[in-house]
Amino acid sequence: MTPAVQIPIEKWTGKVREITLGATAADGGTRAKTVTVGGENTLPFLSFEGSIPHSPAVALEIQDHYPNDWSPLLKEYWGDLLRDPAAWARKAEEVGADIIVLKLISAHPEGDNTDAAHAAATVKAVLGATGLPLVVLGPGQADKDNEVLVAVAEAAKGERLALGNCEDKNYRTVVAAALAHGHLVVAKTPIDVNLAKQLNILITDMRLDLDRVLMDPTTGALGYGLEYSYSVMERLRIAALTGDSMTQQPLICTVGEEAWRAKESKVNTGVPAAWGDWKKRGIHWEVLTASTQLLAGANIVVLRHPDSVARIKQTIASLMAE
Amino acid sequence: MSRYIATRAIRGANTVVAEAEALLKAAIADLGPDTPVAFTNTAYFLPVNLAFMGRQIAKLSDMVPALEDAKRLLHPVPPENMWVPYLGETMDSGMATLLAEEIIEGIRFARGQEPQPITWDGTYIPTANFVTSDPMAKAGKRMNGPIDDIQLRAWGIQLVDGRMPGFAALIGCAKSTEVAVQIVRELQQRSILVFLSGSVNGRSIIHQLMEAGVEMGYDTYIIPFGTDTMATIYPLGFAARSALTFGGLKPGMPREILQYNRARVFAFAIALGEVDDLKYATAAGAINYGFPVVADTVIPQILPTGITPYEHVISMPFDDIEGKDDIERARKLVQRAIEVRGVKIKVTEVPIPVPYGSAFEGERVRKSDMRVEFGGKSSRCFEYLRMAPFDSIEDGKITVVGPDFDQIPPEGFMDMGIVVEVAGRKMQEDFEPVLERQIHYFVNGASGIQHIGQRDITWIRISKAAADKGFKLEHFGKILYARFHADFGAIVDKVQVTIYTDKAKMEEWLAKARQAYTHRNERLAGMTDDSVEEFFSCTLCQSFAPNHVCVISPERLGLCGAYNWLDCKASNQINPTGPNQPIKKGTCIDANFGVFEGVNSFVQQASHQAVQDVSMYSIMNNPMTACGCFECIAMVIPEANGVMVVSREDPSMTPAGMTFSTLAGVAGGGLQTAGVMGHGKYYLTSRKYLSSDGGFKRVVWMSSFLKESMKEEFKAVAEREGDPNLIEKIADERVATSVEQLLPFLEEKAHPALTMPPLF
Structure with missing residues (x-):
């Protein structure tokens, strides 16, 4: 007989906002399905304590340019698909992604510096190739982000894309584009609770409803600041549950980008033999980073390797099981 | 409220609503109600009627109830000898005017008379986002008409994100073509959209600009809507649609x-030339939006703040504007409108002419690389910033009074004073x-420029390389103008x-500056x-000490030394x-310890309940x-019945048995430890x-470092x-x-702490 253990139950007053990505034809978009995240009123996976209406979602990252700097392991898996964002997106859907994250890296001024029309065309092509909701990220340079995201917002009117990144420097333009064309934004801040809150306040101040804002608190990979970002996410989530309205946005974490940047996953030359099998190590790196972020409160984890997708989905399923 | 303006606006509204009614009747009779x-x-129907009344006007008969809305807002013209507050009536009349004007434009559209035909020798090729099938428009013989929805979003995004500061509606006709062009150029330079309408005695600013060959269209930010006042409804419809799209x-x-x-929509109107009843009525409509009106003729002013954030109506008779010619007058007119x-x-x-960025901040200019220096051993240099009345300075004006440094031999020196005058609505x-x-x-x-010191001990060097690239004294002004606007735009509107x-x-201003420094010190x-x-x-x-909150008061600056109370106020x-958020002190719970209700409740919330009570003036309680950023750490030495203060610069052992860096672990991290405290140097x-x-x-x-570096200050403290x-004790x-x-040292010196009441 199991001894009678009293499980302490925490009563939270707040709740994470429920946010839907993507719009089907009925809502003015063309997505085959939408994804809703958030809505929980307890800490991650503590289903005995509160309700968690939606499982965390798993996204796969694709880019509009051959990712030269990616780990050979990723290049080996995806092969020629890396040269065709639409085909890449289709495959990502096949291997089980819930969401596609498209990074418009080719627009970077220090790279190909492709223009707004190119970005819009790429997004159109990807939308045509997959029925999944889309997150579209600019190249990461404020002026260029503004230029391409405005065009993307217009080209994909009604699709409820999430546009990012909305940062301190360029949030105004991205928010305005989202306002004008009915999209969401990804609000990204550098591992800091107060900056995250402040950006949400500034975005609200422009009158974008908070049910259209995702928060990216910045991810640190295993061995590269994971505990730091864990701590910030945990604090954000506790603040959300204790009723701080400006921290109640679902969290999106760019796990793949960070985990595959680590030396341990990226390369296999000149590393100690004790590190073991390279491929296993790379996947472990991504999976461990992702599962830790999920435990800290991530609502969307963005991955790069399909094997990690399978394993993380399994992890989520077992943690969500009653 | 000016009785004169109220009378004319109310009269104008009555006239235009009656005109709309007559036109509507005729149109329904001629064309049929459907x-x-x-x-x-545009998908916004007639946007002003849609936005304010919720009416979707799609056919002529829909205008009948819409016109009733306008009529309900009309008021009788105040009789000759009645003085009452007319503001409500005037605002209502303004709104009625806008509804009626839009209905009239709608009727003209139904009759094919809009966008307004160009009947004179001029053309307008719109750079629209759509292809029109209208042969007249193709031939450049029509005005713009309403701004299309695609352009609304494109401009709207820039207006909302702040890249475009706002729009200006120019109504009427400027003094001359030259003035018209200058006004438009001034606005264009500032990326302000220019919307044109109206005329005076049949002549419009649109005619003037066409004659001058000014290119108009979406690409140049200059849009001609029509040569009558009615066409002003398009900019106002644009503003209403912005609120629907982005708000x-x-x-x-x-x-x-x-x-x-x-x-949020930074728009204003400039009335050029005589203002008639309809213009007054339309202006009243614009004031409803919070858009002020500046007229270049003599009209009564409405200065108090209310519906508009600042003044409502300003009169700046063009020929009375101070300036050496009309060009300068035009510039000042625009400047004033922007301020209002x-x-x-x-x-x-x-x-x-030299590269600029924070990367150059730490640069040193050695004597041998130096072209000229100001201040230091051989010459005098000061800098002085003061707040000036709004009208007394001109934004962007940079003047060098006296010779530049080209006559100074290489590696030489000269006296210089930099005086910055700023004005701003929020400046204090x-x-x-x-x-x-x-x-x-x-x-x-700036690359190649070295700046040390402040006030009248400023010391600036310009390198030979910078001088060779063309750096001159006026460039100090350009730097300061640009940076004060960029970084302090929230409090500074004008910089001279x-x-x-x-x-x-230079000596005259140095004296003034010294007076100001003294005044500030006091x-x-x-x-x-x-x-x-x-x-x-x-x-x-909080990014690294999540539960720490600094409370900064006039007599206790931030522990990092970087923020005092005034810095926080400005920040x-x-x-x-x-x-930096204001904390209302609230009730003083304990004046001795410095415990305040407001401080406690702020700290509780901002420290996430980690800290419950804070004493501002105690290390014990x-x-x-x-x-972790403290300049100094104070720690109680129980044996001496006093405290020791070690500074960050001091690596030596302290009587507490710990060095600064070991102590930092105890003092930092947002933990409240009785007997240990981090603080700023000047708090001492x-x-x-x-x-x-x-x-x-x-x-x-x-630490001896503190004693030496703050010798004068401590001398004053000891006296006090x-x-x-x-200090010697x-x-x-x-x-x-x-x-x-x-x-033994303390005993020998008879330090007062030894005989003070016990700390515990």
Whole structure:
């Protein structure tokens, strides 16, 4: 007989906002399905304590340019698909992604510096190739982000894309584009609770409803600041549950980008033999980073390797099981 | 409210509504009630009627109830001898005017008369986003008509994100073609959209610009809507649609839509030439949105703030504007209009011949690389920033009074004074020193320029390389103009810089500056915690000390030394959602310890309940927490009945048995530890320094670095404490690095702490 253990139950007053990505034809978009995240009123996976209406979602990252700097392991898996964002997106859907994250890296001024029309065309092509909701990220340079995201917002009117990144420097333009064309934004801040809150306040101040804002608190990979970002996410989530309205946005974490940047996953030359099998190590790196972020409160984890997708989905399923 | 304006606006409204009614009757009779009515390429029907009344006008008969809305807003013209507050009536009339004007434009569309045909020798080729099938428009013989929805979004995004400061509606006809062109150019330069309508005696600013060959269209930000006043409805419809598109507002929410425009759409009207009844009535409509009107003729003014954020109606008779010619007058007219609406100007580049950026801040210019220096051993240099009345300075004016440095031999020197005058709606005299200190960072950002010091001990060097590239004295002005606008735009609207090298002038201003420095010192000295209602928080360091909150008061600056109370006040104006928030002191719970209800409740919330109570003036009883950035650490030495203060610069052992870096672990991290406290250097000189524990006299040991670097300040503190030799009685690392060494020293010097009441 199991001894009678009293499980302490925490009563939270707040709740994470429920946010839907993507719009089907009925809502003015063309997505085959939408994804809703958030809505929980307890800490991650503590289903005995509160309700968690939606499982965390798993996204796969694709880019509009051959990712030269990616780990050979990723290049080996995806092969020629890396040269065709639409085909890449289709495959990502096949291997089980819930969401596609498209990074418009080719627009970077220090790279190909492709223009707004190119970005819009790429997004159109990807939308045509997959029925999944889309997150579209600019190249990461404020002026260029503004230029391409405005065009993307217009080209994909009604699709409820999430546009990012909305940062301190360029949030105004991205928010305005989202306002004008009915999209969401990804609000990204550098591992800091107060900056995250402040950006949400500034975005609200422009009158974008908070049910259209995702928060990216910045991810640190295993061995590269994971505990730091864990701590910030945990604090954000506790603040959300204790009723701080400006921290109640679902969290999106760019796990793949960070985990595959680590030396341990990226390369296999000149590393100690004790590190073991390279491929296993790379996947472990991504999976461990992702599962830790999920435990800290991530609502969307963005991955790069399909094997990690399978394993993380399994992890989520077992943690969500009653 | 001006009775004159009210009368004319109310009369104008009555006339235009009656005209609309007659036109509608005729149109329904001629064309039939079901004739479709639509503004081209917009999904917002007739946007003003849609936004404010929630009416979707799609055919002529829909206009009948819409016109009833307008009629309900009409009021009788006030009789000759009646003086009452007319504001409500005037605003209603303005709104009625807009509804009626839009109905009239709608009827004209139904009749094919809009966009207005160009009947004179001129053309307008619209750069629209759609292809029109209208042969007249193709031939360039029509005005623009309503702005299409695609352009609305494109411009709207820029207006919302601030890249475009606002729009200007120019109504009527300028004094001359030359003036018209100048006004438009001034606005264009500032990326302000220019919307044109109206005429005076049949002549419009549109005619003037066409004659001058000014290119108009979406690409050039200049849109001609029509040569009558009615066409002004298109810009106002544009503003209403912006609120619907970007404000998340729904049709039929007049109050919210007007408030949105008042707060966020930086628009204003300039009435050029004579103002008739219809113009007054339309202007009243614009004022509903919070858009002020500036007229270049003599009209009564409405100056008090109310519906518009600042003045409502300003009269600037063109020929009376001070200026050497019409061009300068035009420039001043535009400048004034921008001020009245509070449009913020964005300056993104620093226009100087050398590279500029924070990467150059730490640069040194050696004597042998130096072209010229100001200040230092051989010459004098000062910088002085002061607040000036709004009308007394001209934004962007940079003057060098006296010779430039080209006559000075290489590696030579000369006297210079930099005087910056700023004006702003939110500027306060207290911000002068805060802004003045920025000059150091701003000037240092230029490659090849070295800036040291401040006030009248400023020392600036220009390198040979910078001089060779063409750096001149005026470029100091350009740097300061650009940076003050870019970084302090929230409090500064106008910046004027004067550089004095002329001996007499330089000395005159140096005297003025010194007077101001003295005045500021006195003001700072006189500023006490008791004299203010608010302290400020600083939570900048919560990124690494999540539960730490600095409470900054006039007599206790931030523990990092970087933020005093005035800095926080200015920072809060610039960034209202940032880390420096006002804390209402609230009830004083304990004056001795410095415990305030408001401070406690703020700290509880901002420390996430980690800290419950804070004493502002005690190290023993709930001392303030610290992040880790403190300049000094104070720690109680129980054996000596006093405290020791070790500074960050001091690596030696202390009587506490720990060095600064070991102590930092105890003092930081947002933990409240009785007997240990991190603080700023200058807190040592405050009257409130540990005042509940006995004050500065408790200091028994202090790093010699502090004693040396703040010699003068401590001398004053010792005098204040009534013990001129106090500093010599305080031990330092040169005489004591343990309690055993400390106590005999204190005994020998008869340090007052030994006879003070016990700390515990």
